[in-house]
Structure formats: C-alpha cells, structure tokens
Amino acid sequence: MSIKTTWDLSPLFKSEHDPKIEKNLKATEQAILKFSHIWKKRSDYLTNVSVLKKALDEYERLMRNFGLTGGVENYFWLRLKIDSANSVLKAKSAKISDFENKMRNELNFFELNLATVSKQNQKLFLKDKTLLPYKHFLEKIFKTAKFNLSEKEEKIIAMKQSPAHIYWTRLTSELLSKEEPVVEGKKRTFSELFSLLENKNKKTRDEAAKELNTIFKKLEDIGEAEINAILQNKKINDELRGYKRPDESRHCVDDIESKTVDALLDAVMSHFNISKRFYALKAKLLKLKKLEYHERNLSYGEIDKAYSFSDTVKIISDILKTVDEEFYQVFQKFLTEGNIDAFPKKGKKDGAFCAYDLLSTPSYIMLNHTGRIHDVLTLAHEFGHGLNNELIKKKQNALNFGTPMSTAETASTFLESIVLSQLLLNVDDELRLALLMQKLNDDVSTIFRQVACYKFEQELHEEFRKKGFLKKEDIGKIFQKHMKSYMGNAVIQSPGAENWWMYWSHIRYFFYVYSYASGLLISKSLEHSYRKNPEYIKKIKEFLSTGLALSPEEIFKKLSINSAQKSFWENGLQEIDKELKEAERLAKKLKKI
Numbered sequence: 001m002s003i004k005t006t007w008d009l010s011p012l013f014k015s016e017h018d019p020k021i022e023k024n025l026k027a028t029e030q031a032i033l034k035f036s037h038i039w040k041k042r043s044d045y046l047t048n049v050s051v052l053k054k055a056l057d058e059y060e061r062l063m064r065n066f067g068l069t070g071g072v073e074n075y076f077w078l079r080l081k082i083d084s085a086n087s088v089l090k091a092k093s094a095k096i097s098d099f100e101n102k103m104r105n106e107l108n109f110f111e112l113n114l115a116t117v118s119k120q121n122q123k124l125f126l127k128d129k130t131l132l133p134y135k136h137f138l139e140k141i142f143k144t145a146k147f148n149l150s151e152k153e154e155k156i157i158a159m160k161q162s163p164a165h166i167y168w169t170r171l172t173s174e175l176l177s178k179e180e181p182v183v184e185g186k187k188r189t190f191s192e193l194f195s196l197l198e199n200k201n202k203k204t205r206d207e208a209a210k211e212l213n214t215i216f217k218k219l220e221d222i223g224e225a226e227i228n229a230i231l232q233n234k235k236i237n238d239e240l241r242g243y244k245r246p247d248e249s250r251h252c253v254d255d256i257e258s259k260t261v262d263a264l265l266d267a268v269m270s271h272f273n274i275s276k277r278f279y280a281l282k283a284k285l286l287k288l289k290k291l292e293y294h295e296r297n298l299s300y301g302e303i304d305k306a307y308s309f310s311d312t313v314k315i316i317s318d319i320l321k322t323v324d325e326e327f328y329q330v331f332q333k334f335l336t337e338g339n340i341d342a343f344p345k346k347g348k349k350d351g352a353f354c355a356y357d358l359l360s361t362p363s364y365i366m367l368n369h370t371g372r373i374h375d376v377l378t379l380a381h382e383f384g385h386g387l388n389n390e391l392i393k394k395k396q397n398a399l400n401f402g403t404p405m406s407t408a409e410t411a412s413t414f415l416e417s418i419v420l421s422q423l424l425l426n427v428d429d430e431l432r433l434a435l436l437m438q439k440l441n442d443d444v445s446t447i448f449r450q451v452a453c454y455k456f457e458q459e460l461h462e463e464f465r466k467k468g469f470l471k472k473e474d475i476g477k478i479f480q481k482h483m484k485s486y487m488g489n490a491v492i493q494s495p496g497a498e499n500w501w502m503y504w505s506h507i508r509y510f511f512y513v514y515s516y517a518s519g520l521l522i523s524k525s526l527e528h529s530y531r532k533n534p535e536y537i538k539k540i541k542e543f544l545s546t547g548l549a550l551s552p553e554e555i556f557k558k559l560s561i562n563s564a565q566k567s568f569w570e571n572g573l574q575e576i577d578k579e580l581k582e583a584e585r586l587a588k589k590l591k592k593i
C-alpha cells in the first residue's frame with residue numbers, strides 16, 4: 001500500500017473547471033427549490049406523523065446528497081487552504097458563498113415551522129417509532145422553540161446584531177491590531193508581541209509585556225464602553241427570550257444541560273490545586289522565584305527529537321493496531337486514499353485541521369509536518385476528528401452527522417493522549433520531563449484556565465445585571481480574582497495585567513469556553529476507563545459513533561455514566577494529577593528542583 005502525502009480531491013471534483021461543478025450546483029438548486037415549493041405551502045406535516053416522516057426523509061436525503069452547495073463550497077474551501085493566493089479560486093469561492101446563503105434562506109422555513117408544533121403533537125412525535133431516526137433532531141428544535149420570538153421580532157434581533165454587537169467587538173479588535181510598538185529596535189505587530197512573551201530572554205519578554213500593557217492602558221476606555229454595550233445587548237436578548245441565567249442560551253444551543261456544565265465547573269474548581277502546583281513547579285524549574293502573569297506559558301527544556309512523516313505514520317499505525325483494528329483500518333484508508341495533505345508548501349495555510357462536508361464525501365486532514373514531536377501529536381489529534389466522522393457516517397443519517405460542541409474534541413484529544421503516552425516510553429528522563437511540562441501546560445490552559453474564564457464571564461454578567469454599568473477598575477478586579485483562583489501564588493497578577501481581558505475574544509461569544517474543558521476531560525475520563533480495561537474501547541466506539549443522534553447526557557447514560565455528577569469529571573482530573581506527580585518526581589530525580 002502506498003501512502004499519499006497530498007490530497008486527492010478527485011472524489012469531489014477533477015479541477016476548478018470540472019463541468020460537474022455547474023451540474024451539481026444546478027441539481028442542488030433544483031432539489032432545494034423543489035423541496036421548498038412542496039413543503040412551504042403545506043402545514044399537515046406539523047400535525048400528522050406519516051406526513052412528517054415523509055418530509056423529514058426528503059429533508060435528510062437533501063442534506064445527504066446535496067447539502068447547500070452540492071459539495072462545491074467544500075471543494076473550493078479546501079483548494080484555497082493549499083493555494084491561498086489563487087485569485088480564480090477566490091472569486092469562485094465568493095460566488096458560491098452567495099449561492100449558499102440563498103439556498104439557506106430558501107430552506108429556513110422548514111426548521112422554523114417545526115418549532116411551532118403544538119406541545120401535544122411534540123409529545124406524540126417524540127414517542128413515535130417511525131420517527132425514531134429523527135427523534136433527537138426534533139427534540140432539539142422543540143426544546144429551543146420556547147425561546148423563539150415571533151417572526152417579526154426575530155428579524156429585528158437579527159438586524160440589530162451588527163450595530164449592537166459585531167461592530168463593537170470589531171472596533172476593539174481592530175484598534176488593538178493597529179498598534180505596532182517597537183521591541184528591541186524592531187516594529188512588532190500585536191500578535192508578534194504575544195509570541196515574544198515566550199522568549200527565553202527575560203528582558204525581551206518583559207519588554208513585550210510592557211508594550212502590551214501600554215496598548216491596553218491607551219485603549220481601556222474604549223474597552224470599557226465596548227464590553228458594557230456587549231453585556232447590555234446580551235441582557236436585553238436574554239430577557240426578551242426568557243433565559244434565566246446568562247449562560248442558559250449557550251447550554252441550549254449546545255444541547256447540554258446546565259447541571260452537567262455546573263458539575264464540570266464544580267469539579268475543576270475544587271481541583272485548582274493541580275494548576276497551582278503546576279505553576280509552582282514550572283517557576284522552580286525555570287529558576288524563577290515567581291512567574292509574572294505574562295510568563296505563565298514559558299516552556300521548559302529543549303524538545304529537539306525529530307520524527308519524519310513516515311516515522312510518524314509508523315508510530316501512530318502501531319499504536320492504533322493495539323487499540324482497535326478498525327481505527328487502524330480507517331487510518332490506512334486516510335493515508336492511501338489521499339485524505340491527508342502532509343507538508344508545508346508555498347501558498348498553503350498554516351496550522352492543521354480535519355474538515356468534513358457531506359455524509360457521502362470523504363473527510364480531509366491538512367497538516368504542516370516539519371518533524372517536531374508536536375507534529376506527531378497533531379496528526380493523532382486530527383485523525384481523531386477524521387475517525388470520529390467515519391464512525392458517525394457508518395451509523396447515522398445526515399441530520400445526525402456532526403458532534404455536539406461539548407464532545408467535539410473528545411476523539412481528537414483521546415488519540416493524542418494515547419500517542420503521547422507511547423512516545424513518553426521511548427525517551428530519556430530529560431526529554432520526558434520537558435514533554436510532560438508541555439503537555440501539562442496545554443491541559444492547564446484547556447481545562448483550568450477556561451473554567452476560570454467561564455467563572456469570570458459569569459461574574460461579569462451577574463455584576464453588570466446588578467449595577468447596570470461596570471467600570472474598567474471593577475472589571476479588572478473581577479478578572480484578576482479569577483486568574484489568581486487557578487494560578488495561585490506562584491504567578492504574580494502583575495500590575496497592568498488587570499486589562500488583559502480586553503483582547504480575549506472568547507468572552508464576546510459567551511460561555512463557549514467550557515467546551516474546551518469538557519472535551520478534554522471526557523476524553524481523559526474515557527482514557528481512565530480504557531487503561532483499567534482495554535475492552536472499554538468498544539464503549540468508546542459506541543460513544544464516538546453516536547454523532548448528534550442523542551444528547552451528550554443520553555450518550556453518557558448509555559455508558560452508565562452520570563455526567564451531572566462531579567465524580568465523572570474528577571476521573572479525568574485524576575489523570576492530569578498523575579501526569580503532574582510524574583513531572584514532580586522526574587524534576588526531583590534529575591535534581592532540577
């Protein structure tokens with residue numbers, strides 16, 4: 001079997017000139033118009049089970065075979081990732097975007113109408129056996145329906161979204177990114193300043209932090225006005241829709257229960273000692289008395305072991321073979337069928353991802369492999385997403401193809417972690433410690449920092465709702481309180497850092513940061529059970545095959561897990577505690593502390 005290291009996109013289209021592109025667009029438009037023509041004028045599917053079944057079957061087929069663009073949008077999107085300066089592709093892609101919006105508007109009516117089904121019929125539909133494949137799809141629509149407003153009101157809310165939210169956040173981020181201070185004699189962009197914070201030279205990183213503080217100080221009044229407008233707009237929307245807590249709309253959209261998120265927050269907060277111990281260890285390893293706020297991500301040690309792409313493929317293949325034969329087979333398929341684009345090249349975008357489109361077309365993974373150990377873990381991570389997609393495709397219909405936000409990063413981080421553990425077995429103690437510190441830094445940022453951020457957001461909305469306006473000094477105090485809560489005394493809440501919430505774009509999307517923590521902790525918890533009994537992989541596969549067919553809570557129930565219980569989340573935290581203990585042991589053994 002020969003491995004391909006560039007994408008073979010021919011299962012989609014042969015080239016940008018392939019006549020099949022126009023043919024697919026036309027066929028998609030016809031199918032969507034036909035669907036809307038038939039169902040727009042009917043309302044019997046809102047009261048009659050068998051008519052609803054027929055409508056949903058047709059809707060599912062539409063999504064399975066065509067989506068909104070017949071696979072065309074996905075094709076140009078992928079091509080542009082590899083050839084980002086190609087203006088022909090850009091122009092075609094923009095045209096497809098318009099087409100996609102038009103098609104989306106054409107179909108909008110269907111789910112909006114489903115939301116108007118009477119309470120009595122909702123119960124009937126959810127109990128009906130023939131509608132079982134669509135049960136959770138309907139359940140989600142019915143559940144969020146009570147927060148919907150009238151069509152007119154929805155239109156007003158949608159229209160005011162730009163002036164009330166988007167233009168404000170754009171103002172802050174554009175003003176921040178315009179700043180170009182000089183550090184060490186060179187002009188630096190806003191994002192370059194952040195990479196300088198990880199510089200091994202203390203003078204350099206302190207200077208970069210000083211410049212960042214100056215920028216935030218200069219723009220703090222604008223930041224204050226912006227965030228108050230954002231908080232006010234959110235409050236108005238929540239009141240109109242009838243949400244009781246500021247984070248309820250997030251839970252609703254993400255198909256997760258508030259008590260599950262609360263149990264997660266509770267578990268992580270009661271283990272903040274893990275992140276505190278981590279920063280204390282890092283400060284000692286770096287021979288610093290304490291870390292400044294901006295130094296928290298400094299790396300420890302040198303990680304210079306190299307892995308060629310074929311080494312990487314061999315390592316991951318061997319591990320997958322021991323975990324599950326099907327995992328291994330799917331990986332081989334990705335490698336031999338050209339679903340992975342491995343190496344950096346001119347015009348190719350940075351980073352890595354795994355993209356999927358229709359149930360009937362392949363997933364594609366993009367990498368920028370340069371031979372670092374990080375690249376090995378990246379392939380494991382992205383393949384986790386790809387594997388997840390393939391497992392869902394086998395079992396689910398097109399309306400259930402996808403993952404809930406709270407579990408989207410479970411398969412990826414699970415495989416990443418399994419591969420890392422294997423790599424750690426084959427390196428010396430020095431490298432092992434450096435790798436563990438890097439891994440722990442990622443875990444602390446993904447779990448503890450995001451939970452602290454969530455708590456910061458909660459307090460921000462609650463205080464705003466009490467007071468009606470928050471002064472920048474108040475915001476700074478709340479921010480530093482929550483940062484200190486997980487960092488502890490080894491990290492100084494440095495003067496100036498009280499304004500660092502300003503660039504944190506996540507808080508403008510409201511409460512979605514919990515999903516970083518939940519994805520990783522679920523995977524750690526599953527890993528915990530898998531390590532105890534490798535047979536557990538069968539349950540993990542079942543979990544990964546479910547897609548959107550059940551809510552996260554129901555999936556867990558099937559695995560006999562109660563996710564509203566703190567102890568479930570604590571299993572995952574135990575795994576991190578184990579890694580930290582190992583790092584502490586190695587640091588002592590190597591006489592580094």
Ligand SMILES: [Zn+2]
Binds near residue numbers: 381385409412
């Ligand atoms: Zn991911």
